Amino acid sequence: MTLPAGSDLPPARRYDVALLDLDGVVYLGPAGVPGAADALAAARAAGMRLAFVTNNASRTPEAVADLLRAVGVEADPGEVVTSAQAACHVLADRLRPGAAVLVVGGEGLRREAELRGFTLVESAEDAPAAVVQGFGPEVGWRDLAEAAVAVRRGAWFVATNLDPTVPSARGPLPGNGSLVAAVRTASGVEPTSTGKPDPAMHRESVQRSQARDPLVVGDRLDTDIEGACRVGCDSLLVLTGVTTPADLLAAPPPQRPTYVSGGVDGLLTSHPAPLVDEAGRASCGGWTVTRETGGLTLAGHGDHLDALRALCAAAWAGGGTLVRADGEAAGEALARLGLAEERRFIPAP
Numbered sequence: 515m516t517l518p519a520g521s522d523l524p525p526a527r528r529y530d531v532a533l534l535d536l537d538g539v540v541y542l543g544p545a546g547v548p549g550a551a552d553a554l555a556a557a558r559a560a561g562m563r564l565a566f567v568t569n570n571a572s573r574t575p576e577a578v579a580d581l582l583r584a585v586g587v588e589a590d591p592g593e594v595v596t597s598a599q600a601a602c603h604v605l606a607d608r609l610r611p612g613a614a615v616l617v618v619g620g621e622g623l624r625r626e627a628e629l630r631g632f633t634l635v636e637s638a639e640d641a642p643a644a645v646v647q648g649f650g651p652e653v654g655w656r657d658l659a660e661a662a663v664a665v666r667r668g669a670w671f672v673a674t675n676l677d678p679t680v681p682s683a684r685g686p687l688p689g690n691g692s693l694v695a696a697v698r699t700a701s702g703v704e705p706t707s708t709g710k711p712d713p714a715m716h717r718e719s720v721q722r723s724q725a726r727d728p729l730v731v732g733d734r735l736d737t738d739i740e741g742a743c744r745v746g747c748d749s750l751l752v753l754t755g756v757t758t759p760a761d762l763l764a765a766p767p768p769q770r771p772t773y774v775s776g777g778v779d780g781l782l783t784s785h786p787a788p789l790v791d792e793a794g795r796a797s798c799g800g801w802t803v804t805r806e807t808g809g810l811t812l813a814g815h816g817d818h819l820d821a822l823r824a825l826c827a828a829a830w831a832g833g834g835t836l837v838r839a840d841g842e843a844a845g846e847a848l849a850r851l852g853l854a855e856e857r858r859f860i861p862a863p
Contacts, residue, residue, distance in 0.1 A: 516767050516770045516830055517787075517788060517790065517826070517827045517830060517831070518770075518771070518772070518773065518774060518785075518787065518788055518823045518826050518827060519748075519772045519773060519785070519787055520784075520785050520786050520787020520788075521773065521784060521785045521787075522784050523784065524560070524781060524782050524783055524784055525562075525729050525750060525773065525780070525781045525785075526556070526557040526560040526561070526562040526781045526782055527560055527561065527562070528727075528729075529562065529727050529728060529729040529748070530562065530563060530725060530726050530727050530728065531562065531563045531564070531565055531723050531724075531725035531726075531727075531728045531729070532557060532562055532563075532564050532565070532728070532729050532731050532781060533565050533567045533595075533716075533719050533720075533723065533725070533728050533729065533730045533731065533747075534554075534564060534565065534566050534567060534731045534732075534778070535567060535568065535569075535710075535730075535731060535732035535733060535734070535737075535738050535755075536566055536567075536568040536570070536578070536582075537568065537570060537680055537681050537733075537755065538681040538732075538733035538734070538752075538754060538755020538756055539731060539732060539733050539752055539754060539755060539778060540554070540566070540582065540585070540587060540778070541581065541582070541585050542681055542682065542683050542754075542755075543681075543682045543683050544581075544584075544585075545585065545683060546585030546586055546587070547754045547777060547778070548777075549777055549778075549779055550585075550587065550754075550777060550778050551585060551586035551587045552586075553777065553778045553779040553781060553782060554587055554588075554778060554781075555587075555588065556781075556782050557778075557781045557782060558588070560782070562781065563593075563723065563725075564589075564593060565593055565594075565595055565719055565722065565723035565725070565728075566578060566579075566582060566589060566593055566594045566595065567595045567596075567710075567715070567719045568594075568595070568596055568597065569597045569649075569674065569675040569677050569690070569709040569710050569715070569737060570596070570597070570622075570648075570649055570680065571596055571597045571598035571601065571619055571620065571622050571623045571626075571648025571649055571650075571674040571675070571690070571709075572619060572620030572621070572622050572623070572648065572649050572650045572651065573596070573620065573621070573622045574591075574621060574622045574625050575591040575592070575594035575595075575596065575599075575622075576591045577621075577622065578591070578594045578596065578622075579591045579593070579594055592722075593723070595715075595718055595719045595722050595723070596622055596626070596674075597648060597674035597675045597708065597709035597710070597715060598619070598622045598623040598625075598626040598627075598648055598674055599626050599718055599722075600674070600708045600709060600712075600714050600715045600717075600718040601623070601626070601646050601648065601672055601673075601674045601708040601709070602623075602626040602627050602629070602630045602632075602646070603630075603708075603714070603718060604672065604706070604708045604714055605627075605630065605632065605644055605646060605670075605672060606630045606631075606632075608670070609632070609643050609644060609670075610643075611631050612631060612632065612633055613632055613633065613643040613644070614632070614633045614634075614635045614640055614641060614642045614643055615627055615632040615633065615634060615635065615642055615643065615644050615645075615646055616634075616635050616636070616637075616638070616640070616642040616644070616645045616646070616660060616661060616664050616669065617634055617646055617648075618645065618646070618647040618648070618650075618653060618657045618658065618660075618661045618693075618697075619646070619647060619648030619649060619650040619653065619674070619690075620648065620649065620650030620651070620652065620653075622648070623646065623648040623650070623674065627646065636660070637660055638660050638661075638663035638664035638667060638669075641667075642664050642669050643669060643670065644669055644670040644671075644672055645661045645664050645665055645669045645670070645671050645672065645697075646672045646673075646674070647661060647671075647672070647673050647674065647690065647693065647694055647697065647705070648673070648674035648675070648690055649674070649675075649677075649680065649689060649690035649693070653693055658693065658696045658697055658700070659700075661697045661701075662696075662697050662700035662701045665697060665701040665703050666700075666701045666702070666703070670706070671697070671698075671701070671703050671704075671705040671706065672705060672706045672707075672708060673690065673691075673694045673705040673706070673707045673708070673709075674690060674707075674708060674709050675689075675690050675691065675707060675708075675709025675710060675715075675737070676690065676691035676694060676705075676707045676709070677689040677690055677691050677709070677734070677737060678691040678692050679691075679692070679756070681733075681755050681756055686756060709737070710732075710734075710737040710738055710740075710741040711736065711737050711738075711740035711741030711743075711744055712741070712744075713741070713744055713745050715741060716730075716741055716742070716744075716745045716747065728747060729747070729748050729749065729750055729772075729781075730742035730747050730748070730749040730750070731749070731750045731752065731778060731781070732749065732750075732751065732752070732755075733751070733752050733753070733754060733755025733756055733757055734755065734756055734757060735751070735757050735761060735762070735765050735769040735771075736769060738751075739751055739765075739769050739770070739771045740768055740769045742771075742772075743767075743768050743769065743770070744768070748772040748773075749771045749772050749773070750771060750772065750773040750774070750775060750780055750781070751771035751773070751774045751775070752774075752775055752776065752777050752778055752780065753774070753775070753776050753777070754776070754777045754778075758852055759822050759825075759851040759852055759853055760852065760853060762774065762822070762826060763825060763826060763829040763830075763837075763853075764829075765830075767830075770826075770830065773785045774819065774822060774823065774826070775819065776819060785823075786798055786799055786820060786823065787823075788823045788824045788826065788827035789827070790827050790828070790831050794828070794831060794832065795828075796824045796825070796827035796828035796831070797824055798820045798821070798823040798824035798827070799814075799816040799817055799820030799821075799823075799824075800814045800815045800816030800820065801813070801814040801815070801816055801820050801821045801824045801844075801847070802814050802824065803824045803825055803827070803828040804828075805828060805832055809836035809837060809838050810825065810828050810829065810832075810836070810837050810838065811838045811839070811840050812824070812825060812837065812838070812839055812840065812844040812847065812848060813839075813840035813841055813844055814841075814843065814844065815841075815843040815844075818846075818847040818850045818851055821844070821847040821848075821851065822851055825837065825851075825853075837853050
């Protein structure tokens, strides 16, 4: 049974490097996540180093650093790790120097392929040894068509990541996984994916940041958190991106974070550990969650994140349930978490 963990020390003082996802964690589109810049500056002041790790392969590290600085976050290009870097590292491990590679994606991916010494080609008629595909807003039908033809002819198909969406201020938008699906469908070939949650991305991040005891910080269960779980790395889920409290309660064991926080300010605070007794009753802070016929009942008072930790412990220890509130404070906590009383079904893991 996996439960949320606790830490008396703030993570910024416990781990040497935060491996930070960007979209939905530090910024949303061109705007910074409220409070993120100040929290990251405080984490640096506490002695924690930062690495900015993104599955988005469209931007160069310099462009990512510029964007971070534009939203108030101190950043150097050397602190940025992209899925383009991980993908081209994997390509370089297998292909000969100078091999022809068809790049479908943005400037960040093209630049990394050039740095690895590949010969970039534009057409399937150039007989590329590999097709590497990453997110790029400018990717169009002709790009996907050339990739599909090349893959059908035997080119190694590599995807920087398979995220179906990218977050934005307008809500989720089609991500690289959605575009890769077009090539997969047209070619009948499954790609090799190198971004999160693949361990190749974690290895790239650890190698470039020289982390000894890193903490993965992200907003997605199926990439950030699952990637950390695959390599046995602790993780912090933040609720500023795509994952909701309801998603978290329903998370299967391979996607359960070590810690949970409203935002990256969770690097600066201690994290109380929920406890589960022999009767299956979970508690955290001033909250208690009991299992009754048909559901979980939350009672008590205190921080709504402690309520979420207790609910996670109870849901992960049991199975499919409805969530109910016992008392006004519990109702307010469930409302803040977006868990409408008597309406939210939590699927069994």
